[in-house]
Amino acid sequence: MSFPHYFESFDYAQMLRDFPIGDAFTQDFARRSRADIRAHQDRLFRRCVARAWEIPFYQRLWTGHGIKHTDVNGLDDITRLPIFDKSDLMKSLAEYPPYGDYHGFDKWPLTERPITVLHTTSGTTGRPQVVLFSAKSREVQALLVARIWRMQGLRPDDVIHSVYGHGMINGGHFVREAALHYTNCLFLSAGTGKETRSVAQIELMRDMRVTVIVGFVDYIRQLAETARGMGLEPGRDLPVRAIFGHVGRESRTVLSKAWGGTEIFDWYGVADTGPIAAEGPDRDGMYVMEDAQYLELVDSASGMIIGDDTPGDMVVTSLYRDDVYPLIRFNTHDLSAWRLDSSASSLSLKRTVGVLGRSDNMVKLRGINVYPLALAAILNERSEFAGEYICRATRDASGRDELTVIIETRTNTALPNTALERDFSDLLAQRIGVEIGVTLVPVGGTAPLTQIESRQKPIRLIDERPKIGA
Numbered sequence: 001m002s003f004p005h006y007f008e009s010f011d012y013a014q015m016l017r018d019f020p021i022g023d024a025f026t027q028d029f030a031r032r033s034r035a036d037i038r039a040h041q042d043r044l045f046r047r048c049v050a051r052a053w054e055i056p057f058y059q060r061l062w063t064g065h066g067i068k069h070t071d072v073n074g075l076d077d078i079t080r081l082p083i084f085d086k087s088d089l090m091k092s093l094a095e096y097p098p099y100g101d102y103h104g105f106d107k108w109p110l111t112e113r114p115i116t117v118l119h120t121t122s123g124t125t126g127r128p129q130v131v132l133f134s135a136k137s138r139e140v141q142a143l144l145v146a147r148i149w150r151m152q153g154l155r156p157d158d159v160i161h162s163v164y165g166h167g168m169i170n171g172g173h174f175v176r177e178a179a180l181h182y183t184n185c186l187f188l189s190a191g192t193g194k195e196t197r198s199v200a201q202i203e204l205m206r207d208m209r210v211t212v213i214v215g216f217v218d219y220i221r222q223l224a225e226t227a228r229g230m231g232l233e234p235g236r237d238l239p240v241r242a243i244f245g246h247v248g249r250e251s252r253t254v255l256s257k258a259w260g261g262t263e264i265f266d267w268y269g270v271a272d273t274g275p276i277a278a279e280g281p282d283r284d285g286m287y288v289m290e291d292a293q294y295l296e297l298v299d300s301a302s303g304m305i306i307g308d309d310t311p312g313d314m315v316v317t318s319l320y321r322d323d324v325y326p327l328i329r330f331n332t333h334d335l336s337a338w339r340l341d342s343s344a345s346s347l348s349l350k351r352t353v354g355v356l357g358r359s360d361n362m363v364k365l366r367g368i369n370v371y372p373l374a375l376a377a378i379l380n381e382r383s384e385f386a387g388e389y390i391c392r393a394t395r396d397a398s399g400r401d402e403l404t405v406i407i408e409t410r411t412n413t414a415l416p417n418t419a420l421e422r423d424f425s426d427l428l429a430q431r432i433g434v435e436i437g438v439t440l441v442p443v444g445g446t447a448p449l450t451q452i453e454s455r456q457k458p459i460r461l462i463d464e465r466p467k468i469g470a
Helices: 012-018 023-031 034-052 056-064 075-080 086-095 135-151 171-182 198-208 217-229 252-258 372-379 417-432
Strands: 116-120 130-134 159-162 186-189 212-216 242-246 263-270 274-279 286-288 293-298 312-318 327-336 363-365 368-370 385-395 401-409 437-442 461-463
Touching: 012 135, 023 135, 034 075, 034 312, 034 327, 056 086, 075 293, 130 135, 135 171, 135 263, 135 274, 159 171, 159 198, 171 186, 186 198, 198 217, 212 217, 217 242, 217 252, 217 385, 252 263, 263 286, 263 327, 274 293, 274 312, 293 327, 363 401, 368 372, 372 385, 372 401, 372 417, 401 417, 417 437
Parallel strands: 159 186, 159 212, 212 242, 242 263, 385 461, 401 437
Antiparallel strands: 116 130, 263 274, 274 286, 293 312, 312 327, 363 368, 385 401
16 A cells, blocks of 8 residues: 655645745745735635635534635635634534544545644643644644744754653644754753653753753743752753743743743744744744734624734634644634734734733633733742742632632741731732732642643643533
8 A cells, every 4th residue: 555655745845935934934924015924824825715615614614604615715804704712623522523523634545645643732721632733734833833943043052951741742742843853953852740850851951951941931940949959050050041932921030030041932822723923032022923824813702803902812823724624713712912013123924912811711800800821920029939829719609709829939938928928919909900819838839739740731720610500
């Protein structure tokens, strides 16, 4: 039986033309006129729509909203298409097990089928979801990661230490592929603290002379504490010069100081879409990878497109997904806002302010929307904060919602615990505008709840409120 091999299953040269890397991106595509960028997006969008019409999920979704083939003829018509989210994909999985019907890898005879890579999401917000990639979409994701790192200053002589998880989760695998296929760096695939113990990770960093760490910053911050506990000083004994991670609302100053003054760069993406936006060397907002992603910000209540600097849900169309798993108007439920000023680097790409929180992980208290992910930046204002926390949402018999933040603090504080709790509580009330309960625990006290040692993204909310219909 003959069948296509990985790099034979798609046009690799055309992929590089559609999605350039290095100077071909930063000095060419990223500086083109808005009209040229739009034309590129429109060409790829038409391909994605044509493919989506062949897939049962989109046939059902679009015809159910009264959409006909002739209604969408290009990017100008994208708002005619309905927005969907993970709940729609999970319903597809339940009704069409085991892979759902939102893919198209079974369209071709086995001997002609594109290489298909299967992963799942982390399951942070529930049951893990199946995510499928063709060889081309897999390579574009890896290329985008490497492009971002190179844009942020990655050098060929760097040694990269990755704390992204492996197993069925996509992150650790395609990040490794990014380094191997599109950089000249040495790469240490350490994984989470469960895969490689934290002490062993620090020993690796020291012995292999690691210069760059990549991953989610919650665990990276914890590794600095581990190093100091081993008598090693980040920045001196561990000369890490840069961290390329998912920073979000974390305090860069605190993270940089923890690692001896290293440079911090943020980038953002989700499992289904791959990389969406990233900081450049100017740190002047998050540049959208507009050749590969079409990003909309949408009001979660009205569904209206947002053009000003009002926060909204990030809705993504992945312009490179035109074969196995098209992704058109997918609501990530991550909140962001547009940057409307001119770029310090004079790039033409649209920019966002980064992730502000999640619209589906919000607790409303007395009319105030509280986003657990956004609390880190506030808590970092107190020097006693040890960097880890988790929120617990409850509802009393009268139907009143309450939120308690369990906060790790350092033990070398002169304040009694009750006084420090009041200080944290007052800080949160002042910054958010509503009273929030506070419980203080020692360093490591939230680990069983956040699962920071075993998950790529620690849990930040335990929602104990009764579910509707329960």
